[in-house]
Amino acid sequence: MRVRAIVIRIIRQFFRDKRTLALMIVAPMFILLLLHLVFNGEDYIPVIGVGDVPEQIEDQLADTGAKTDRMTEPEAYTAMDHQEIDAFITMNGMTPSVILEGSDPTANRAVMQALQQAFENMKPSERSVRPDVTYLYGAEDLSLFDNFGPVLIGFFIFFFVFIISGVSFLRERTGGTLERLLATPLRRWEIVTGYVLGFGIFTTFQASIISWFAIKVLGIMMAGSFGYVLLITFLLAMTALTLGTLLSAFANNELQMMQFIPLVVIPQIFFSGLFNLDTMAEWLRSISVIMPLTYGADALREVMIRGKGWSFIDHDIYILLAFSLFFMILNVYALKKHRRL
Amino acid sequence: MQPHIKVDHVSKSFGKKEVLKDVSLTVKGSEIFGLLGPSGAGKTTLVKMMAGIESPSTGRITVLGTVMPDLNTMGRIGFMAQSDALYGELSAYENLDFFASVYGLPKKKRQERIEKVLELVNLTEDRKKIVNQFSGGMKRRLSLAAVLLHEPDILILDEPTVGIDPVLRQAVWEELHQWSQRGTTIVVTTHVMDEAEKCDSLGMLRDGRLIAMGAPDQLKEASSSATLEEAFLYYGGARQ
Structure with missing residues (x-):
C-alpha cells in the first residue's frame, strides 16, 4: 500500500x-x-593484390567491384604492411591461395565476399577449386x-x-x-x-x-x-x-x-x-x-x-x-x- | 494530565560537536510550545528528535507515552521541516495524494482530507498546478497542508513562517491557535521574538542549552524585563 x-x-x-x-x-x-x-560502414571496396593467377580470376574479382592490382608476392607483403591492399591472391599449384591482411574485420568481410562472388560466377568445373585462406594478422571473426x-x-x-x-x-x-x-x-x-x-x-x-x-x-x-x-x-x-x-x-x-x-x-x-x-x-x-x-x-x-x-x-x-x-x-x-x- | 512530550536530560553530538547539552523540558497537551533561540542554538536538532528522525546521544524523549523513535507514534505526529519537502514535478494535489498514501489513509478518506486541507491553506484553486510554478509562500502553505493530512495529535513545525509575508504569517498563527484549541499539541521553533509572544509556553535555547522555560509573561516578570528580547539576554547572561 x-x-x-x-x-x-x-x-x-x-x-x-x-x-x-x-x-x-x-x-x-x-x-x-x-x-x-x-563499425559497420557499408560498401567498403576491398583492394586485392593479384599475383600469378589466371586472368579469368582477376576479371571475376574486378566484376564484384573489388579493386585489383597485379604484383609479385614480396611486393604484396610490403603493400599489406603499409595497408595499401587488403589481401593478396596467388596460385599455390592448382589451388588459389589468399592471404588477408586481417586487422580490420570490415575489410576482411569485404574481401571474403568478393572472393565468394568471384568463384561462384565461374564455370562449375572450376568452382570446385576452393581457395585456401590465411590471415597475415588477426583472424577470422565476427x-x-x-x-x-x-x-x-x-x-x-x-x-x-x-x-x-x-x-x-x-x-x-x-x-x-x-x-x-x-x-x-x-x-x-x-x-x-x-x-x-x-x-x-x-x-x-x-x-x-x-x-x-x-x-x-x-x-x-x-x-x-x-x-x-x-x-x-x-x-x-x-x-x-x-x-x-x-x-x-x-x-x-x-x-x-x-x-x-x-x-x-x-x-x-x-x-x-x-x-x-x-x-x-x-x-x-x-x-x-x-x-x-x-x-x-x-x-x-x-x-x-x-x-x-x-x-x-x-x-x-x-x-x-x-x-x-x-x-x-x-x-x-x-x-x-x-x-x- | 500527562505531558505530551517529555525531553529527559537529552544531549546530542554529531562527531565531536555537541549540539545539545542536557536539555530537559515538557510540553503539555494542546498547548503551543515555542522553542526560541538564535540559529545554531540546536532548535532543529531538538525538534527532529521529537519527531523521531534523529535519536538522542544520551537521555530520552517520550512522546504520547512512548520512547522515541517509534514508528506508530510517528504516525500521530506531523513534522514540517525548514525546507519545503515537496516534489516539484508534481501538482499540489499529487503531492498531497502521495503523503496521504504514505500515512496509509484509505482512498475515500484521502480525497476528503486533501480537499479539506487545500481549503484550509487556501490552495483549492491551485490544486492542479505544478509545484515548481508555486511562489515561496504557496509552497510553505502546501507543506503545512501536507502535515495536516493525517490529522496528527502533535504538530512539530520548524520555523514555519520563515520567508512568508506578514499577512500570511498572521494567518498561519491564527490557524495554529485554532488547532491548539481543538486539542492539537503544537511545537514551533522560531527566532523571531514577537512570534514567541504568541506561544502558550516557551523554551529558550542558546548554544545547545535550555536557558529558561515558562510562559512568556512569566519569563518577562521573573527577569523583570519589558520584552522577551531583554528576558532572553538576561537568562543568557545569567548562565555565563
Missing part, C-alpha cells in the same frame, strides 16, 4: 520530466547508432559491432540507469523530501522497495526498446531468444538502479554523483569482455568478478552471438539477482544513517 504510493509518485514524476525519460531511452539508442555507423554490441547494450543500460536513479535518490535527500518521508511511519525497506519497483517499470521499458532497436533496426547479430535478452538487460538495469541509489548516499550533490562514473562505471567496460583480458595479469583479471557488467555482458553474448539458452546463462542471471538483492539490503542499512528505525 505505502510502497505503491512511492511507485505511483515516481511514475508521475517521470512523465513530468520527459527529458530524463528521453535521455534514458534515446541517448543509448543514439550512441549505438553512431557505433553502428562507425564484425566488430556484432562482437561489441551485446556488451554495449548492457553497458549503456547500466550507465544511464545508474546515473538517473542515483541522481533522483540524491535529490530526494538534498531536497528534504527524504527527511520528510523518514518523519512518517514508512519503513526503510518500504522506501527502497518502492524505488526499485517504480524505477523497475521504466527500466523494463527502456531495456525492451533499446534491445529491440539494436536487434531489429541496427541488425546486430541475434542468434538466441529475445526474451532472454530482455531478462538479462532488465536484471542489469536493476543492478544499476540499486547500486546507483546506494552510492548516492555517499554523494552530496549531483556533481559528486557524476564522479562515480569514472570510478564505478567506466572500469566495468574494460573488464566486461569488450577487450581481451587474456594478456592481463591474473590478479588484475580477477577484478572482473565483482563487476556486474561482466555477468550481464557474458550472458548477452551467449544468447546473442552463440544462440545459447538457459543452461548457459543461468549462473549469470543468479549472480545479477544476487547483486541487486545485496545492494538493496545495503540500501536499507545506508538509510539508517538518516533514521535509526
Whole structure:
C-alpha cells in the first residue's frame, strides 16, 4: 500500500520530466547508432593484390567491384604492411591461395565476399577449386559491432540507469523530501522497495526498446531468444538502479554523483569482455568478478552471438539477482544513517 | 494530565560537536510550545528528535507515552521541516495524494482530507498546478497542508513562517491557535521574538542549552524585563 504510493509518485514524476525519460531511452539508442555507423560502414571496396593467377580470376574479382592490382608476392607483403591492399591472391599449384591482411574485420568481410562472388560466377568445373585462406594478422571473426554490441547494450543500460536513479535518490535527500518521508511511519525497506519497483517499470521499458532497436533496426547479430535478452538487460538495469541509489548516499550533490562514473562505471567496460583480458595479469583479471557488467555482458553474448539458452546463462542471471538483492539490503542499512528505525 | 512530550536530560553530538547539552523540558497537551533561540542554538536538532528522525546521544524523549523513535507514534505526529519537502514535478494535489498514501489513509478518506486541507491553506484553486510554478509562500502553505493530512495529535513545525509575508504569517498563527484549541499539541521553533509572544509556553535555547522555560509573561516578570528580547539576554547572561 505505502510502497505503491512511492511507485505511483515516481511514475508521475517521470512523465513530468520527459527529458530524463528521453535521455534514458534515446541517448543509448543514439550512441549505438553512431557505433553502428562507425563499425559497420557499408560498401567498403576491398583492394586485392593479384599475383600469378589466371586472368579469368582477376576479371571475376574486378566484376564484384573489388579493386585489383597485379604484383609479385614480396611486393604484396610490403603493400599489406603499409595497408595499401587488403589481401593478396596467388596460385599455390592448382589451388588459389589468399592471404588477408586481417586487422580490420570490415575489410576482411569485404574481401571474403568478393572472393565468394568471384568463384561462384565461374564455370562449375572450376568452382570446385576452393581457395585456401590465411590471415597475415588477426583472424577470422565476427564484425566488430556484432562482437561489441551485446556488451554495449548492457553497458549503456547500466550507465544511464545508474546515473538517473542515483541522481533522483540524491535529490530526494538534498531536497528534504527524504527527511520528510523518514518523519512518517514508512519503513526503510518500504522506501527502497518502492524505488526499485517504480524505477523497475521504466527500466523494463527502456531495456525492451533499446534491445529491440539494436536487434531489429541496427541488425546486430541475434542468434538466441529475445526474451532472454530482455531478462538479462532488465536484471542489469536493476543492478544499476540499486547500486546507483546506494552510492548516492555517499554523494552530496549531483556533481559528486557524476564522479562515480569514472570510478564505478567506466572500469566495468574494460573488464566486461569488450577487450581481451587474456594478456592481463591474473590478479588484475580477477577484478572482473565483482563487476556486474561482466555477468550481464557474458550472458548477452551467449544468447546473442552463440544462440545459447538457459543452461548457459543461468549462473549469470543468479549472480545479477544476487547483486541487486545485496545492494538493496545495503540500501536499507545506508538509510539508517538518516533514521535509526 | 500527562505531558505530551517529555525531553529527559537529552544531549546530542554529531562527531565531536555537541549540539545539545542536557536539555530537559515538557510540553503539555494542546498547548503551543515555542522553542526560541538564535540559529545554531540546536532548535532543529531538538525538534527532529521529537519527531523521531534523529535519536538522542544520551537521555530520552517520550512522546504520547512512548520512547522515541517509534514508528506508530510517528504516525500521530506531523513534522514540517525548514525546507519545503515537496516534489516539484508534481501538482499540489499529487503531492498531497502521495503523503496521504504514505500515512496509509484509505482512498475515500484521502480525497476528503486533501480537499479539506487545500481549503484550509487556501490552495483549492491551485490544486492542479505544478509545484515548481508555486511562489515561496504557496509552497510553505502546501507543506503545512501536507502535515495536516493525517490529522496528527502533535504538530512539530520548524520555523514555519520563515520567508512568508506578514499577512500570511498572521494567518498561519491564527490557524495554529485554532488547532491548539481543538486539542492539537503544537511545537514551533522560531527566532523571531514577537512570534514567541504568541506561544502558550516557551523554551529558550542558546548554544545547545535550555536557558529558561515558562510562559512568556512569566519569563518577562521573573527577569523583570519589558520584552522577551531583554528576558532572553538576561537568562543568557545569567548562565555565563
